Amino acid sequence: MSKFAKAGVAKKVMDEARKPQNQQKIKSAISNFTNKNKGGGTGAKPR
Known part of the structure; x- marks a missing residue:
């Protein structure tokens, strides 16, 4: 996954968490x- 895609996913998660x-x-x-x-x-x- 590219850095841009990871950044986009992280932003979406942070927005939803707010x-x-x-x-x-x-x-x-x-x-x-x-x-x-x-x-x-x-x-x-x-174990």
């Missing part, structure tokens, strides 16, 4: 992800 309705979705997703990772020993065993 929208208030998307900020709530992002916060919720991060919260769910961090809570899932804090779970006590119910996940798969590390």
Whole structure:
């Protein structure tokens, strides 16, 4: 992927992240992800 295409995608992501309705979705997703990772020993065993 060219630098220009990557820059365009990054700009689109940043623009979408600034929208208030998307900020709530992002916060919720991060919260769910961090809570899932804090779970006590119910996940798969590390190798």
